[in-house]
Amino acid sequence: MAEKKVVIDVKKVCKTYFMEGGTSQNVLKNINFQVRSGEFVAIMGPSGSGKSTLMNILGCLDKPTSGTYILDGKDIASKTDLELAKVRGQTIGFVFQNFNLMMKRTIADNVSLPLIYQKIGEQERYKRAVEMLKRVNLQGYEDRFPSQISGGMQQRVAIARALINNPAIIFADEPTGNLDSKTSDEIMELFTALNKQGITIVLVTHEDDVADYATRMIKISDGCKVYDGLRKEYSKEKETKC
Amino acid sequence: MLKAILKEAWISITAYKLRTFLTMLGIMIGVAAVVMMVSAGQAVQGYITKSFESIGSNLIVIGPAEIVSGGVRGGRGLPSVTVADVEALNGLKDVEATSFIMPAAVQAVYGSSNYGVSVRGTSPEFVKINNWEIEDGIMFNDKDVKAAKPYAVIGQTVVDELFGLQNPIGKTLRLKGKPFIVIGTLKEKGDGLMGDDQDNVILMPWTTVRQRLEGSERPQYTQIAFVKVTTEDKMESVSKRVEYMLRTRHRLKEGVKNDFSIRLMTEMVEKVRSVGFMLSALLAVIASISLVVGSIGIMNMMLVSVTERTREIGTRKALGAPNDWIMTQFLAESILISFIGSFIGMIFGVIFSQIGGMLLGYEVPISIWSVIVSVSVAVIVGIVSGLMPALKAMRLNPIDALRYQ
Numbered sequence: 001m002a003e004k005k006v007v008i009d010v011k012k013v014c015k016t017y018f019m020e021g022g023t024s025q026n027v028l029k030n031i032n033f034q035v036r037s038g039e040f041v042a043i044m045g046p047s048g049s050g051k052s053t054l055m056n057i058l059g060c061l062d063k064p065t066s067g068t069y070i071l072d073g074k075d076i077a078s079k080t081d082l083e084l085a086k087v088r089g090q091t092i093g094f095v096f097q098n099f100n101l102m103m104k105r106t107i108a109d110n111v112s113l114p115l116i117y118q119k120i121g122e123q124e125r126y127k128r129a130v131e132m133l134k135r136v137n138l139q140g141y142e143d144r145f146p147s148q149i150s151g152g153m154q155q156r157v158a159i160a161r162a163l164i165n166n167p168a169i170i171f172a173d174e175p176t177g178n179l180d181s182k183t184s185d186e187i188m189e190l191f192t193a194l195n196k197q198g199i200t201i202v203l204v205t206h207e208d209d210v211a212d213y214a215t216r217m218i219k220i221s222d223g224c225k226v227y228d229g230l231r232k233e234y235s236k237e238k239e240t241k242c
Numbered sequence: 243m244l245k246a247i248l249k250e251a252w253i254s255i256t257a258y259k260l261r262t263f264l265t266m267l268g269i270m271i272g273v274a275a276v277v278m279m280v281s282a283g284q285a286v287q288g289y290i291t292k293s294f295e296s297i298g299s300n301l302i303v304i305g306p307a308e309i310v311s312g313g314v315r316g317g318r319g320l321p322s323v324t325v326a327d328v329e330a331l332n333g334l335k336d337v338e339a340t341s342f343i344m345p346a347a348v349q350a351v352y353g354s355s356n357y358g359v360s361v362r363g364t365s366p367e368f369v370k371i372n373n374w375e376i377e378d379g380i381m382f383n384d385k386d387v388k389a390a391k392p393y394a395v396i397g398q399t400v401v402d403e404l405f406g407l408q409n410p411i412g413k414t415l416r417l418k419g420k421p422f423i424v425i426g427t428l429k430e431k432g433d434g435l436m437g438d439d440q441d442n443v444i445l446m447p448w449t450t451v452r453q454r455l456e457g458s459e460r461p462q463y464t465q466i467a468f469v470k471v472t473t474e475d476k477m478e479s480v481s482k483r484v485e486y487m488l489r490t491r492h493r494l495k496e497g498v499k500n501d502f503s504i505r506l507m508t509e510m511v512e513k514v515r516s517v518g519f520m521l522s523a524l525l526a527v528i529a530s531i532s533l534v535v536g537s538i539g540i541m542n543m544m545l546v547s548v549t550e551r552t553r554e555i556g557t558r559k560a561l562g563a564p565n566d567w568i569m570t571q572f573l574a575e576s577i578l579i580s581f582i583g584s585f586i587g588m589i590f591g592v593i594f595s596q597i598g599g600m601l602l603g604y605e606v607p608i609s610i611w612s613v614i615v616s617v618s619v620a621v622i623v624g625i626v627s628g629l630m631p632a633l634k635a636m637r638l639n640p641i642d643a644l645r646y647q
Contacts (some may be wrong), residue, residue, distance in 0.1 A: 061640045082564050089562020096644070100557040105256040116246050117562040155605070208319060 007168050007200050008035035008058060013067035015053050015223075025198075027053045028064070029223040029242070035216075037168070040195040042214035042231060050223040052173070055204045059092060059171045060084045072168040089117045093162030093212045095172035095203075099154045101146040101161075107133065108142040118165070132160035136190060151186045152183035159190060163199070170194070171202035176210050188213040247567070251574035254547075262555055262579060265543040268536030269583030269623065271591065273616045275529035277591025278598070280612035283522025285595075285604045293433075294511045300338075301371065301507040302469040303479050304328075304488070308503055321463035322501040325448065327491055328365075328467045334483050342366040342464035343598040346455055351416040352404040359400055361417065364453025369395075369428075371470045379411045379426030382447050386572050392447035395426040397441035420454055422446070477506050525614070530619070536583070537623040544576050544631035548638075555635050556643025569636035576628025577621055587608030588613050589608045 012056050015028040027050045035041055039059060045051040056062040060076055069076045072091050079087065085134050088094075111132050112125035120128075126142070133139055136156040146154050155175060162170050172191065176184035195201050205211050217234050219227035224242035227234060255262045307319045325342065332340045344363035349356050368374070369381050382393045394415065401410055410424045422444075431440040446455075452462070471480045481504050486500055548555070555568060592608055599606030 041268070056641050059560065085559065085562055085564040088560060094560045096557070096560075098553075099558075100553065100644070102554060102557075107254060109253075112559040116250070117567060119243055119246075119563065122246070122249075165562075203495075 004036040004038055005036050006034050008033075009068075009070040010034070010058075010067045011070075013054075013057065013064040013069060015050070015062070016065045027176050027185070027223050028057075028220075031067070031220075031225050033218060033225065033228055035169075035200065035202060037200055038195070038198050039200055039216055040192070040214045041216045041218060041219050043202065043204045043213035043220065044206060044211055045220035046206065049220045051204050051220045054220060055171060055173055055202075058202060060087050061092060068210065075225075085117070087115055090165055091168045091169040093165065093167040095155070095158050095162050095170060095175045097174040097177040099146075099158045099178070101157060103126065103146050103153055106143050106145060107138070107149070107157050110146065110157055113161060113166055114165050117177040128164055129160070132164050133157070135163065136160045150183070151179055152186055155179060155183075155187050156190065159187070159194075163194070167199075169202060174205055175203060176205070176207070185212065244256050247570055248406065248578070249573050250276040250571050251578050254411060254551075254571075255575050255578055259367055261543060265539050266583035266586070268539035269580050269620055270534065270536075270587035272530070272533030272536040273584040273587030273620055274591035274594065275532050276526055276616040276619075277513065277588055277609070277612050278595045279525035279529040280522055280609050281591070281595035281606050282598070283518065283525050285599060285606040286459050286521060286610055287515060287518035288607060290514045291362075291511065294507065294514070296297050300471045300474055300477065302471060302477065302484060303502050303505045304467040304484065305505070307499065307501050319501065321465055322492065322511070323464050323467050323488065325462045325464060328464060328486060330491065331467070331469055331484055331487060332406060334469075334480065334487065336472045336480050338470040338472050339367040339371050340467065340469050341365050341371045342448070342467040343368070344456075344463075345465050346451055348417045348455065350400060350404060350444065352410075355404045355406075357400065357403040357442075358444055359444050361446060361451060361455065363446050363448035363455075365448060367470075368445065368468075371468050373428040374431070377427045377429040378409075379424070381426055387447040390447060390453045392420070392422045392450060392454060393447065394422040395424045395428060395445040396424055397443040398430040399439055400444060401427055415442075418455060422450075424452075474508055477508055481506055521586045533616075533619060533623060535582070537627040540576050540579055540624065541627035541630060542629050543579075544572060545634070547575070548572065548631045548635045551571045551635075552638060552643045552646035553559045556646065558584050559638075559640035560644060565636045568638075572632035572635045573625060573628045576631070577624035580615070580624030580627070584617045587620075591616075635637055 009029055010033050013028055013031040014026065016024050016026050018024045031054065043051050043054060053062070057064050060071065063077055071087065074087060076084070076087065096159060102113070108126055108129040111129040115125045115128065130139070130142055136159050138153060138156055138160065141149060141153070146157065149157070175191070176187055179187060188210060191201055191203070203210070203214065211217060211231060214231050217227060217229065217231040218225060219234070219239065221239070222242045225240060226239040228239070249327055306321050308551065309319050323342070326598060328340050328342045331337060341364055346361040346363070348359065348361055350359045362368070365387060366381055369376065376395070377398070379395070381395055382391065386393055396410060404415060406411070410427060413420045413424050416422070428441070428443070428445070446634060449598050469480065469484055471477050485500065485504055489500065492501055494501065558568060592613070595606045
């Protein structure tokens with residue numbers, strides 16, 4: 001079987017924050033990995049390990065200090081702010097811990113929000129929002145407001161919003177962090193189902209049972225990649241030193 | 243794209259209705275104030291112009307000389323222009339007609355009613371020159387003047403005060419105990435420039451005033467003389483001829499000051515109009531201060547809005563919103579607020595100025611320019627006051643914005 005396309009190619013990525021007073025902090029140190037289309041990857045690590053910084057770079061919200069990051073064949077480090085916005089809008093779907101829905105807009109408006117920036121007309125936006133809501137089992141909720149549905153449903157709305165541009169990859173930052181365990185399972189099952197449909201998913205979590213839904217795990221510790229392999233084969237002993 | 247931005251802006255500003263309304267209120271009051279003040283200024287200008295027109299246009303007014311002492315005007319000297327002078331002026335080139343006033347303030351009596359009136363001894367041309375119209379009856383003629391007939395043509399106030407609902411024509415009223423027959427009534431003219439009642443007047447042949455009312459020992463001096471010029475552009479040349487003729491008739495040597503004064507009505511109208519314009523401009527400037535206050539209100543609200551919606555801005559950026567889209571959306575919000583506010587303010591301004599005009603009895607014009615200017619200013623205010631918050635929103639780092647609690 002032919003190998004699948006590389007959607008994320010991270011080479012020698014470093015991120016350094018320069019503080020006032022001339023001090024600096026190396027948050028990411030020489031990170032290398034690739035993610036192929038259709039993979040389900042969990043990025044794990046303790047607080048302050050640098051996993052969120054890595055996620056920001058992968059999500060094109062930040063640029064590496066050095067190294068290269070190629071997303072779906074595009075070199076991200078050399079792109080302008082406008083080009084990065086375009087990449088975020090067309091190639092990436094975001095799912096946030098706090099859902100980040102617009103409470104004063106209908107669910108259909110929330111789901112179709114990324115399409116506004118692609119200059120797609122109102123009718124087409126609504127049509128596609130209805131399709132996406134069907135995909136996350138929320139048909140019939142188009143004209144309600146986020147405050148009228150549960151937290152789990154709100155996260156499903158956020159997932160529908162992430163899917164609406166047919167992105168090459170979905171980034172989920174602690175997507176179950178604000179949900180109870182039953183709802184968390186439902187959301188993770190939805191991610192699993194989407195992954196089986198061929199969607200690449202990269203999620204950041206510090207919860208083992210959430211990471212268990214992923215097939216591959218990348219662990220970051222003190223800014224270094226200390227494990228990159230199958231989730232089910234992970235053990236503390238297999239971690240490399242930073 | 244514009245439609246989508248406007249819709250997003252509309253949803254955002256309607257999400258917090260009370261706050262948006264209160265912000266709009268500043269602009270509403272500002273624009274309403276500008277429209278009302280400009281209308282008030284124009285109403286005053288219109289009133290002044292109308293008052294002058296009621297006196298008569300293309301007029302040269304000749305009165306007693308001004309007394310100037312040490313550079314300070316000290317009122318008027320004694321009358322020096324005689325009836326003969328005025329009659330002589332009639333023969334000058336480009337003079338359409340002349341007239342004059344010999345005033346007297348007396349108590350008029352009819353039956354059991356009496357009223358203090360302003361009597362004006364004059365010539366028959368007075369009505370035409372000063373834009374008076376005969377409502378009923380007739381004006382006295384030159385023969386009546388020659389014969390010093392005891393005829394009176396009375397204003398509407400005199401009609402109301404002395405005769406009430408009766409027809410005054412043919413009735414006899416008494417002035418200083420002497421009888422005078424009412425031969426005509428004047429059409430209502432309303433208040434004069436100084437708020438004086440122009441209709442409280444009795445016109446009589448000047449000879450009648452002199453012989454029957456004041457006594458013939460009074461010299462034939464006029465209080466004010468009027469020269470009506472054929473066209474406005476001849477005013478200057480005629481006034482020079484008038485001055486020359488009067489100086490010659492009064493035998494004034496070179497270097498001696500005029501013993502009379504000449505004023506051109508057109509100049510007076512222009513002066514008063516320019517004062518009215520200055521008044522309008524001043525009122526508009528004062529009113530526009532409230533527009534500035536309103537714009538500060540918008541800026542304040544938009545800054546609060548950007549801070550409150552920091553995470554929303556981060557989310558939008560993460561979902562692919564370009565920076566200029568974010569900036570345009572916030573600008574659109576402030577422009578919408580100021581535009582809607584100014585539109586409502588304009589409507590209220592027009593309504594209130596019309597109501598005010600109705601209550602005060604003035605005709606208040608609706609100035610299209612004040613409407614256009616105030617709405618345009620409001621849109622500019624929206625852009626200016628929304629620019630800083632919009633730039634702040636645009637420059638937000640998406641990572642920091644997403645983390646904002």
